[in-house]
Amino acid sequence: MATVISAGGGANSSEDEGAGDLFDYIGTLDEARVGDLFACRWSCLGVLRHLSPLAKQLVLRLTCVRKGVPLEWLSKSVVAGAQAKGALREALTQLRTLKVLVDVIGEPGRVQLHKAFASQLRASIAAPQISALPWQDGLDGSRGNDKTSGSALMNLEDAALRKWTAILHFIVGSNEYGNPGKRVVKLLVSMGLMGHGGASDRSGTAHNNGVAVLGSSLPQITRQGYEFMLKDIHEQVWIFMKHYTRKVGSPESVLQMLFRMSYCKPGTECSSGTLDETQRSLLGDFDLFGLVQIDESRRDRFFPTSLGVNVVFGQSREERMAAAARAVDLPAQSAQTGASDAAKRVKGEPGMVPMNRRATASSNVFIICETNFKVYAYTESSLHVEMLRLFVNIECILPNLIVAVITRSSIRSAFKLGITGSQIIHFLSENAHPLCKKRHRLVPDNITDQIILWEGERNRVRAQRGVLYKDFQPEEEAVHSAAVAHALENKWLLFQSGPPNMAFVILESKHDEMRAFVKRTRERLRNNVH
Amino acid sequence: MVNAVAGSLLTCSDAATLQYVLFLENEGSLGKSFVYQKLDETHLFVDSAYVDQILAKIDEFSDRNAYELDRGNNSKDSAKPNKAKR
Numbered sequence: 001m002a003t004v005i006s007a008g009g010g011a012n013s014s015e016d017e018g019a020g021d022l023f024d025y026i027g028t029l030d031e032a033r034v035g036d037l038f039a040c041r042w043s044c045l046g047v048l049r050h051l052s053p054l055a056k057q058l059v060l061r062l063t064c065v066r067k068g069v070p071l072e073w074l075s076k077s078v079v080a081g082a083q084a085k086g087a088l089r090e091a092l093t094q095l096r097t098l099k100v101l102v103d104v105i106g107e108p109g110r111v112q113l114h115k116a117f118a119s120q121l122r123a124s125i126a127a128p129q130i131s132a133l134p135w136q137d138g139l140d141g142s143r144g145n146d147k148t149s150g151s152a153l154m155n156l157e158d159a160a161l162r163k164w165t166a167i168l169h170f171i172v173g174s175n176e177y178g179n180p181g182k183r184v185v186k187l188l189v190s191m192g193l194m195g196h197g198g199a200s201d202r203s204g205t206a207h208n209n210g211v212a213v214l215g216s217s218l219p220q221i222t223r224q225g226y227e228f229m230l231k232d233i234h235e236q237v238w239i240f241m242k243h244y245t246r247k248v249g250s251p252e253s254v255l256q257m258l259f260r261m262s263y264c265k266p267g268t269e270c271s272s273g274t275l276d277e278t279q280r281s282l283l284g285d286f287d288l289f290g291l292v293q294i295d296e297s298r299r300d301r302f303f304p305t306s307l308g309v310n311v312v313f314g315q316s317r318e319e320r321m322a323a324a325a326r327a328v329d330l331p332a333q334s335a336q337t338g339a340s341d342a343a344k345r346v347k348g349e350p351g352m353v354p355m356n357r358r359a360t361a362s363s364n365v366f367i368i369c370e371t372n373f374k375v376y377a378y379t380e381s382s383l384h385v386e387m388l389r390l391f392v393n394i395e396c397i398l399p400n401l402i403v404a405v406i407t408r409s410s411i412r413s414a415f416k417l418g419i420t421g422s423q424i425i426h427f428l429s430e431n432a433h434p435l436c437k438k439r440h441r442l443v444p445d446n447i448t449d450q451i452i453l454w455e456g457e458r459n460r461v462r463a464q465r466g467v468l469y470k471d472f473q474p475e476e477e478a479v480h481s482a483a484v485a486h487a488l489e490n491k492w493l494l495f496q497s498g499p500p501n502m503a504f505v506i507l508e509s510k511h512d513e514m515r516a517f518v519k520r521t522r523e524r525l526r527n528n529v530h
Numbered sequence: 531m532v533n534a535v536a537g538s539l540l541t542c543s544d545a546a547t548l549q550y551v552l553f554l555e556n557e558g559s560l561g562k563s564f565v566y567q568k569l570d571e572t573h574l575f576v577d578s579a580y581v582d583q584i585l586a587k588i589d590e591f592s593d594r595n596a597y598e599l600d601r602g603n604n605s606k607d608s609a610k611p612n613k614a615k616r
Contacts, residue, residue: 408596457592462541463581471533494539497569505539518532
């Protein structure tokens with residue numbers, strides 16, 4: 001049995017490429033692109049705001065220093081002690097990854113702030129009054145069209161949320177909000193969140209695929225799609241944005257746009273006059289997702305929504321937990337607040353806008369899992385009904401409660417879509433009822449074990465294409481071991497069997513190279529003998 | 531003389547599964563011999579053209595041997611085999 005479990009575990013550990021937030025992404029950009037990004041003041045302020053308190057302090061100290069400073073100079077600015085040293089090292093790594101701090105060329109051991117970054121910061125300090133909000137140029141000065149207050153803002157937020165929810169509903173296959181439009185569907189498919197006939201690579205399900213495609217032309221949720229659904233709303237939006245940064249030629253203009261948007265106030269009127277070509281086309285898509293709303297009467301005006309404003313600095317689940325933990329040991333942190341206060345003075349922090357309350361209220365689902373495979377889910381959202389429906393048999397739906405049962409066939413139908421066992425267990429335990437959480441019995445062990453076993457059952461046999469080398473004569477043992485070593489070294493080897501029947505299997509594509517190697521080795525050995 | 535054969539490596543999670551594949555081979559239920567070589571207790575080398583059919587047969591086999599509670603009449607004792615749907 002142990003092997004079955006490990007097989008299931010192995011399949012779960014495969015990570016998708018959606019990991020990493022916006023700042024991790026900036027870390028992967030090359031020098032020129034970062035330079036372009038830092039040409040925008042809002043991006044610089046956004047990056048500054050993201051830095052750790054110590055890193056912020058270092059940056060502000062260096063802002064007005066135009067020459068390179070020795071690294072030791074920076075280490076002098078923290079108190080002695082191992083803890084402070086560690087914090088400094090972390091801060092320097094963060095600054096270097098984001099390319100805010102760069103080495104001075106030709107002067108080893110000396111560092112300076114990124115030129116463009118520093119000059120943007122200096123400009124902000126010197127003249128904070130220049131356009132307090134982004135995208136105000138070209139507005140007539142009258143602010144009568146703002147939707148920042150009262151019912152107008154509510155309407156804006158509701159419309160935005162409806163657009164976003166419609167997309168989520170569509171992904172899980174619910175018809176409540178209808179089809180979000182061809183453009184969005186195409187995007188979802190190209191991101192791999194949805195696919196035609198499931199993402200399963202198991203050929204055992206090939207028959208079902210044919211039926212699924214014939215039955216409906218609508219795409220279905222995939223494994224990545226399910227993972228996407230488990231994430232929080234900000235992470236979801238960022239996954240979309242990440243897709244855009246890969247798709248368009250200039251990722252920095254997408255990032256600039258997001259940074260600018262994070263300094264807007266939801267509902268303020270903005271002008272799209274200064275946007276470049278890429279950004280203007282993005283704006284149309286942002287409107288589809290509900291990140292902004294384009295004014296119907298004047299196409300060159302738009303209103304950011306709180307969904308859009310929070311893309312960059314929206315708290316992720318971990319951050320919220322960290323914030324709660326921080327609140328407990330506040331005194332320890334107070335020493336560092338000096339730096340962040342200074343950062344605040346450079347530019348008023350963009351307000352973290354609370355998400356629409358209705359969105360958060362309906363996003364809760366409380367699940368109780370019983371050892372007899374019954375599942376009770378307290379929720380009012382049809383989104384959760386659809387998410388649960390992917391892996392349980394629903395017995396009844398009451399106004400605030402779903403009663404369902406986990407069966408082998410219901411779990412297997414989820415596996416056929418490519419959803420993994422660990423995703424299902426994660427969903428059940430993440431959304432466990434608070435009472436279950438209190439008793440630390442999130443999901444009964446027999447349920448989790450059974451799900452893993454069912455998954456293992458599907459993976460009883462794994463097939464890999466390869467080439468089998470066999471029938472080595474006893475006198476050719478040296479050739480055999482050299483070939484195996486060569487294959488192992490190049491990671492071609494799929495399997496090797498013990499001495500009695502000398503045989504090994506390598507990747508199919510490496511057959512020609514291996515054949516040449518065997519021939520070469522044999523000749524070499526023969527020459528050595530003679 | 532060394533021989534090289536192109537095909538597929540089947541890695542089975544346990545010896546019993548491999549024995550079932552060998553059973554399929556001996557029974558001739560796929561119409562033709564497809565196993566090239568048994569490598570060890572959990573590894574087989576087979577004809578790639580038959581991989582899909584082997585996987586389908588194994589799925590069918592485990593479906594045939596799965597039992598589920600019949601939720602229809604709410605009696606917990608009546609367990610009945612889940613008939614393969616294919």
